[in-house]
Amino acid sequence: MLSRRALLAGGVAALAAPPFPARAQNAAPTILRLERRSIEVNGRAASVYGIRQPNGTFGLTTEVGKPFRVRVENRIEEPSLIHWHGMTPPWRQDGVPGISGPPIPAGGSADYDFPLRFGGTFWMHSHQGLQEQGLMAAPLIIHDERDRPDEQEVVVMLADFSFTPAEQIFENLKKSGSMAGMAKPPAGAMASTSSMKMASAAKSKADAAPDLNDVKYDAFLANDRTLADPEIVKVEPGGRALLRIINSSSMSAYHVGLGALEGELTAVDGFAIAPIRGRKFPIAVAQRLDIRIELPPGPGAYPVLAQLEGERRQTGIILAAGGAPVSRIADAADLASPALTLDLERTLRAEKSLPARKADRVHTLNLTGEMAGYIWSINNVAWNKDVPPLPVATGERVELVFVNETPMPHPMHLHGHEFQVVEIDGERFPGAVRDTILVTPGRRVVVAFDANNPGWWALHCHLLYHLDAGMFTTIKYV
Ligand SMILES: [Cu+2]
Secondary structure (H helix, E strand, C coil): CCCCCCCCCCCCCCCCCCCCCCCHHHCCCEEEEEEEEEEEECCEEEEEEEEECCCCCECEEEECCCEEEEEEEECCCCCECEEEECCCCCHHHCCCECCCECCECCCCEEEEEEECCCCEEEEEEECCCCHHHHCCEEEEEEECCCCCCCEEEEEEEEEEECCCCHHHHHHHHHHHCCCCCCCCCCCCCCCCCCCCCHHHHCHHHCCCCCCCCCCCCCEEEECCECCCCCCEEEECCCCEEEEEEEECCCCCCEEEECCCCCEEEEEECCEEEEEEEECEEEECCCCEEEEEEECCCCCEEEEEEEEECCCCEEEEEEEEECCCCCCCCCCECCCCCCCCCCHHHHHCCECCCCCCCCCCEEEEEEEEEECCCCEEEECCECCCCCCCCEECCCCCEEEEEEEECCCCCEEEEECCCCEEEEEECCEECCCCEECEEEECCCCEEEEEEECCCCEEEEEEECCHHHHHHCCEEEEEEC
């Protein structure tokens, strides 16, 4: 167990101290309030959601081995429910309305209590309707033995922001398909027509320019701010920092760039990998990156930027060492970035693989859809309550084969289990353990997991409007 230490960024507060010494079992839960709040984006006030403790701390920072004991108070004017992304709770506490349980009504609350099996960088977000687009999301950081006392923790939450209400964005997408008035055609991409049938076009399009960024956003945020007024984090010259990058965007993937710094990617989705050095790392929707950096001696300002895939637009924070002056960074890079690929994913190797084992069961999930009407599906079935869950039995090693038959990338997320990436396009390897895997157009990606957490679990694309349009299914063994 790691020793308690002063937290350098973000504030600790996570562990509400009871007024009297109490046995751990009786410790009061941490309160997380779902609230409306106001932020400023591009000089304009925006009403968004937040998940905060009574003292204002966003989300929760805790330690592995401690129970996750939380009370969620719903202080917004509508029902809500929070999913603990990447956690493996009992399924009734997973926070998916209609699957794990009912949403929390306005003014109500819900209690959570489960053991934390592992540490790392996780997050929490609403799974109710389209609330996630309104920033109903927060960090969930679980310290463990990997954390170093001499390392400053810097959490960076990325988000895409629109002044257009999420329901309106979704309506516009449904009205005119992917190439809606909301979106502009991706650079270099053939203008696809709204009547295009993606499933049939898929294989030949595997290497064509992918269809990215359906929604045209007003801003991209890092810790609620744009590069016009970015967060500036004071760091020690010559010191160490651990960047915990969380992509809480509804629809947007990025290239995270460290500029002049070189970093070491040590974990993805909270799980340790054999470290990879670099200056640029891709992050798909819902994924996390843990990047260790060492700052040069002397003063300096170091932007950590996230550039939208396929575009010039970017967001980020600035690390400022030794009182160095910070200059303004443009919110657009000089050149458009490429689309995310699986090139890095193929090279990732888990520090701790799943035990070698043959699959007892294999489910193939063809990722399918139709631009007309913005219908997204799995095996050509758009999710509804009557779709039977994929069968699984306790104790089985299960492999999920994702085959992307569409021209859009899909970040696929399984609830309640960590999985290991074991194959990309026919090549087997002991890849990263994680909870969200990007499946790019035309690709086949296989993940393996152990069915060790009986329940009814969601399995879906994490692009918010794809998920809501039906690229969602469940597995059930309970
Ligand atoms: Cu998708």
